[in-house]
Amino acid sequence: MTLLPEDWRKSSYSGQQSACIEVGRTHDGAAVRDTKNRSAGYFTATGQQWDTFINAVKTDRFD
Template structure:
């Protein structure tokens, strides 16, 4: 986990059409939100949940996300 990223940022894999997810890393977990709606709701994942998701993406368990 990139603990030094406490501000919202877009993934380097973000779509050019604006369809992006933003994240920020905090001590209590990882926040995710829709970049088109920064004032809207955000999800909070525990660090273990986030790491499991990242590991699953890298393992190809969500092929549509890598497209």
């Protein structure tokens, strides 16, 4: 079981920009942090919360 986030990744759409977020895997979902201030910490979401968020993004619910 993964207790801390691992495998942090930045979107390929970000290119070389540093004003982005990174997403890491947790044992039951995802963690999100700011690439410019990684030491500030991160927030987590359960797998169900993350799936709901991704679905909302893909269906333009935030536009």
